[in-house]
Amino acid sequence: MGKLLNKWNQMSLVKRILIGMIIGIILAITVPQQAKSVTILGSLFVGALKSIAPVLVLFLVMGAISQHKSGQQTNMKSIIVLYLLGTFLAGLVAVITSFIFPVSLTLAAGAKDVTPPGGVVEVLKALLLNLVDNPIKALFNANYIGILSWAVLLGLALKNAADSTKSMISNFSDALSQMVMWVINLAPLGIMGLVFDSIVTSGIGSLLSYGKLILLLVGTMIFVAVVVNPLIVYLTIRQNPFPLVFKCLKESGITAFFTRSSAANIPVNMRLCEKLGLDKDTYSVSIPLGATINMAGAAVTISILSLAAVHTLGIKVDIPTAIILSVLSAISACGASGVAGGSLLLIPLACSLFGIQNDVAMQVVGVGFIVGVIQDSCETALNSSTDVLFTAAAEFRKWRKEGKKIDIKNVA
Structure with a gap:
């Protein structure tokens, strides 16, 4: 038994989640009545995430802001502008694609008992x-908007605090992140329960909506990677951006796809910046910062899943509210934790914009974990590769102003 457990723990989370999904489908089709107790696993999984997510957001945002150091002479202003612009545009594109290709989800009974807001x-x-x-x-x-605002204010107030205080906040953030990792390691069991419950309640056809959701998520992220980001880079450096874009996707995006962690991909991005001849004083700050706030993929996930809940509940959304969602998804994405599935924990924040109850929003998070096998890998690949892309773009823009030659064609 011990050897079997060790083998299970040595498998990647992606493989374990796939196994959990398959077992859930088999049980739901073959012995739905006998295996009914499996549904409690899904409820426990969602409940654990629901409990820890608010505290995690508070400490992560507060810690990141309190430890930010100012006064360093770098090209950071341009890079931060590109980070925020890219994240906002990714959220906006996700909103547009969600309206063009609306996707509905299968939620638990009673989830539709929501009173939508009257207007903007x-x-x-x-x-x-x-x-x-x-x-x-x-x-x-679990008022995520209030949590975010107080976390920002506390972070600013603690900027001049003693290093020991900042270290304590950082330790709490690390401990909470570790607790989330423990919960996420139980995702195969939780997802088995969620899939079982979904099929028993609504039939096997309910899983087809997940396929549509995956296509929408991945398609939007690809569009951002090969259309939106190149356009931003072109307007920044006034040269063909595609050699640089494909270089970043090839050397950073592929490794990030498999590690599913922007933090784990930081050394890869550092080496790529060095190969591109970028200023070390700049990229040594921008790459770790990008792993925290440059979250185009997370903005896509938050926007699409939130609007999937909106379409499911039949809530009408006007253009001003859609624009607010784009801004809110960008802000939410900047607070996404570095753990796998971190952006999913911030979906309730965006859902609250439409008056969607937290219980319903956490069901959407559960759906997010079901599609997360593909979604989170693509999201991390987009996030991490864009860190290098925008760092390089800002640096090349500076070189162009200084009259230096930029040979973009030879970077691939």
């Missing part, structure tokens, strides 16, 4: 009130 004025009013919600109440009720 009501949405903005609720947004502003949530921003100043009592911080303890915001944590208790």
Whole structure:
């Protein structure tokens, strides 16, 4: 038994999730009544994520802002602008594709009992009130907008705190991230329960919506990678961007796809920046920062899954609200944790914009973990490769202004 358990733990999370999905489908088709107790595993998995996610967001955002150091002479301003612009445009593209190709999800019974907001004025009013919600109440009720606002303010207030205080916050962030990893390691069991419950409740046809959802997620990310990002780079350096784009996708994106961790891909990105001849004082800061705030793939995931919930519940969305969602998904993406599936934990924040209850939003998170085998790999590949792409673009723009020659064609 011990050897079997060791073998199981040595397998990649992706393979374990696939096995969990297959077992869930087999049980649901063959012995639905006898295996009914399996559904509790899905409920426990979603419940654990629901409990820890608010505290995780608070400490991650607060820690990142409090430890930011200013005064270093680098090309960081241009890079940060590109990071934020790229993340916003990715969220905007995801909103547009979600309206062109609407996808609905199969949620648990009672999930449709939601009262949608009356319009953009009501949405903005609720947004502003949530921003100043009592911080303890915001944590208790999983009000992610309030959590985010207080985390930013606490981070700014702690910028001049002692290093020991900042270290303690960082330790808490690490500990919470580790706890999330423990929960995510149980994802195969949780997903087995979720898949079983979905098929028993709604039939095998419900899984077809996941296929459509995967196509929409991956298709949007590919569009961002080969259309939106090259356009941003072209407007920055005024040269053919594709050699640089494909270089970053090949040397950074492929490794990030398999590691599924922007943090784990930092050494790969550092070496690529060195090969491109970039300034070490700049990329040694921008690459780790990009692994935290440059989250185009996460913005796509948050926007598409949130709007999938909106379409499922029949909520009407006007253009101003859609634009607000693009901005909110970009902000949410910047707070995504570095663990696998981190962006999924921030879907409730975007869902709250439409008055969707947290219980319903966490069911959407559960669906996200089902499609996460492909989604998270593609998301990480887009996020990590774009770190190098925008760092290089900002550096090449600086060289062009200084009159230096940029040989983009030979970087591939």
